[in-house]
Amino acid sequence: MLFLQSLISGLLTGGVYALAGIGMSLVFGVMNVSNFAHGDLMMLGMYMAYFVFTLLHIDPYISLVLVMPAAFVFGYGLEKMFINRVIHHPHQNQILLTIGLGLIMSNTALLAFTSDPRILTTSYSSSSFNILRDVSVSVPLLLSFMITCVITATLYLFLGKSRTGMALRATSQNREAAQLMGINVSRMSAIAFGIGTALAATAGALIAPTYYIHPLAGHSFLLKSFTICVLGGLGSVVGATVGGLIIGVIEAMSSTYISTDWKDVVVFVLFLAVLLFRPQGLFGKKGGQ
Amino acid sequence: MKKAILSMIVAALPLLPLSSEAAGPVKIGFINSITGKEAQIGENLTNGAAMAVEDMTAKGFSVTVIKEDDGGDPKNALAAYEKLVTRDNVIGVVGPYTSGSANVVASRADQYNVPLLVPAAAKEEITRKGYKNVFRLNAPADVYSLVLMKAVAQYKPKTIAYVYAATDFGVSTVKTAQDNAVSMGLKEVANEKYQQGQPDYRATLAKVKAANPDLVFLVSYDADAILLMRQAKEIGLAPKAFLGAGAGYTTAQFAQQKDISNLVVSATQWTDDVNWPGAADFAKRYKAKFAKEPSYHAACAYEAMRIMIETSSKAGNASAVQQKLKSGSWNGIMGPVKFADYNGFNNQNNHPMLVQQLQGGKYETVYPAQFSKAKLVYPFKR
Numbered sequence: 001m002l003f004l005q006s007l008i009s010g011l012l013t014g015g016v017y018a019l020a021g022i023g024m025s026l027v028f029g030v031m032n033v034s035n036f037a038h039g040d041l042m043m044l045g046m047y048m049a050y051f052v053f054t055l056l057h058i059d060p061y062i063s064l065v066l067v068m069p070a071a072f073v074f075g076y077g078l079e080k081m082f083i084n085r086v087i088h089h090p091h092q093n094q095i096l097l098t099i100g101l102g103l104i105m106s107n108t109a110l111l112a113f114t115s116d117p118r119i120l121t122t123s124y125s126s127s128s129f130n131i132l133r134d135v136s137v138s139v140p141l142l143l144s145f146m147i148t149c150v151i152t153a154t155l156y157l158f159l160g161k162s163r164t165g166m167a168l169r170a171t172s173q174n175r176e177a178a179q180l181m182g183i184n185v186s187r188m189s190a191i192a193f194g195i196g197t198a199l200a201a202t203a204g205a206l207i208a209p210t211y212y213i214h215p216l217a218g219h220s221f222l223l224k225s226f227t228i229c230v231l232g233g234l235g236s237v238v239g240a241t242v243g244g245l246i247i248g249v250i251e252a253m254s255s256t257y258i259s260t261d262w263k264d265v266v267v268f269v270l271f272l273a274v275l276l277f278r279p280q281g282l283f284g285k286k287g288g289q
Numbered sequence: 290m291k292k293a294i295l296s297m298i299v300a301a302l303p304l305l306p307l308s309s310e311a312a313g314p315v316k317i318g319f320i321n322s323i324t325g326k327e328a329q330i331g332e333n334l335t336n337g338a339a340m341a342v343e344d345m346t347a348k349g350f351s352v353t354v355i356k357e358d359d360g361g362d363p364k365n366a367l368a369a370y371e372k373l374v375t376r377d378n379v380i381g382v383v384g385p386y387t388s389g390s391a392n393v394v395a396s397r398a399d400q401y402n403v404p405l406l407v408p409a410a411a412k413e414e415i416t417r418k419g420y421k422n423v424f425r426l427n428a429p430a431d432v433y434s435l436v437l438m439k440a441v442a443q444y445k446p447k448t449i450a451y452v453y454a455a456t457d458f459g460v461s462t463v464k465t466a467q468d469n470a471v472s473m474g475l476k477e478v479a480n481e482k483y484q485q486g487q488p489d490y491r492a493t494l495a496k497v498k499a500a501n502p503d504l505v506f507l508v509s510y511d512a513d514a515i516l517l518m519r520q521a522k523e524i525g526l527a528p529k530a531f532l533g534a535g536a537g538y539t540t541a542q543f544a545q546q547k548d549i550s551n552l553v554v555s556a557t558q559w560t561d562d563v564n565w566p567g568a569a570d571f572a573k574r575y576k577a578k579f580a581k582e583p584s585y586h587a588a589c590a591y592e593a594m595r596i597m598i599e600t601s602s603k604a605g606n607a608s609a610v611q612q613k614l615k616s617g618s619w620n621g622i623m624g625p626v627k628f629a630d631y632n633g634f635n636n637q638n639n640h641p642m643l644v645q646q647l648q649g650g651k652y653e654t655v656y657p658a659q660f661s662k663a664k665l666v667y668p669f670k671r
Contacts, residue, residue, distance in 0.1 A: 001499075002496065006491075006495060009489060009495070010489075117512035119515055119542060119546065125519060126519040126522045128525075134525075136523055136524055210488065210516075211516065212512035212515065212516060220486050252489065252491070252492040255481075255493045256493075256496050260481045260483040260492075261455060261481075261483065261484065264484060
């Protein structure tokens with residue numbers, strides 16, 4: 001029973017981690033930029049969902065139709081204004097830039113929204129149903145998991161079948177060759193960053209009804225997203241999906257069978273092991289970075 | 290000898306300005322965290338103290354309060370205290386708010402011989418080191434767990450589980466709780482320390498549920514309390530009582546989450562429905578003035594400031610203030626106040642902490658019986 005309970009809550013939480021991880025991985029794949037503002041973009045998604053809910057009275061899950069496009073436009077603009085200036089620079093410049101952008105976002109949020117945590121309470125925030133005897137499934141978490149599945153499937157289709165998706169993959173595989181084939185790579189970068197931002201904001205909005213909303217809430221997810229990306233293989237969308245689920249389950253299992261205090265230790269030991277034995281990540285390209 | 294002369298000079302210093310302007314108002318200092326990380330709680334203290342000054346002025350006391358900000362930093366608190374006693378020549382100081390600041394300032398109070406009245410800092414050491422000039426109004430940290438367990442002792446629970454944040458306050462509160470549990474004959478069935486800010490505590494709570502404890506003892510801050518109780522409801526964790534020792538279980542925000550917070554028991558220094566003289570009236574006036582519910586910090590600051598104003602007006606100099614604080618007794622919105630020496634504490638008010646339970650979205654005082662109107666609902670039910 002306990003095993004099944006941990007497995008289910010681990011998988012469901014892992015789904016949201018995966019969504020955050022995919023956004024980061026996509027940006028890295030296409031642009032070769034590690035986005036350290038990812039957690040803060042998630043935080044913006046949380047506040048967007050919160051204000052859409054409290055001011056417009058729209059359910060946080062339905063609010064995604066507003067949050068996603070808004071976040072895409074924001075990310076697209078961010079890339080055009082700042083990120084593309086460092087795209088050919090060394091990694092440390094890119095990291096400094098994205099950390100700086102993240103700091104500006106979180107501190108602006110601190111000024112604007114104060115440091116009081118906000119709680120988004122919907123009618124189903126703490127409801128659950130039982131499968132079997134004694135194994136409960138959280139309704140909001142299950143909803144977010146299903147939405148994550150739909151979004152991830154749509155993303156696969158988009159990357160696999162659509163023209164823009166193929167151009168994105170081509171840019172990801174070889175930027176120079178793609179450019180020679182007539183693909184507008186700088187536009188692709190902006191689109192990738194826009195999608196990455198939209199996915200981060202979506203992950204934030206999805207977790208908002210079960211978490212609390214705070215200007216610094218993104219920071220704990222940044223580290224997780226990064227771990228997920230590296231675990232799955234930087235740039236691999238499949239890898240990030242699987243990585244997210246793995247981390248979710250491991251966290252749940254280690255708090256059940258070892259100790260809550262030790263779950264981060266278990267996650268990072270595993271992370272180090274992957275780096276040692278499979279430095280390219282579980283689904284990474286061999287000989288990649 | 291040198292020290293004695295020095296202290297005599299220091300003690301005499303406050304007398305000088307008084308002799309020249311005999312009829313002038315007495316000067317007292319107030320150190321608080323007006324800016325910085327603790328500013329949110331500091332605001333409650335500021336408001337409480339301001340109300341005390343207003344009330345006492347209306348009663349005819351003539352007093353000048355010099356306010357200093359420590360920004361939550363012990364270094365600044367000490368500098369503020371030194372400035373107050375050497376430059377402003379105050380004869381008594383109320384504050385500082387945080388345990389860290391209060392502990393540092395307390396260590397210097399005997400050197401300057403100007404009494405310090407700590408309104409709301411919980412660290413036990415502050416009044417454990419035998420300082421002559423340090424007084425504390427609120428109950429120290431170990432009383433939190435003690436009073437919670439006393440409140441449920443009559444129902445004879447057998448097992449207890451701990452779920453708490455991995456912070457100084459969390460770890461030390463659980464340590465005293467464990468000592469109390471042993472003396473009550475409670476068996477520990479789970480002990481889960483967590484890192485704050487995680488989105489998912491379900492696995493932890495499922496494990497606690499599997500151990501089937503009678504009592505679940507929690508120490509959490511802010512929104513973690515709401516998260517834990519939400520997920521406890523999902524998982525179906527329903528012990529005979531949830532005991533919340535930390536700040537997260539005593540906020541208005543927590544009370545608003547009626548479907549998860551109902552019947553949770555928590556410990557506090559003060560409530561607005563306690564039958565101490567003036568408490569209800571204070572709450573009403575505070576709400577009207579600041580459009581906010583008063584926290585226990587506000588009540589502590591009010592009472593500390595009131596006592597200091599009354600004492601210093603009668604005393605006239607620092608050493609007389611010390612004597613009058615030591616010998617006096619009061620009865621106001623914080624109940625009976627007397628600075629006594631007991632159990633290794635010096636000049637510590639043996640403040641009876643209160644146990645409150647959320648009943649229908651309202652905090653009701655349920656223990657000790659002589660201070661409460663409502664009754665504890667036990668066992669807990671959804």
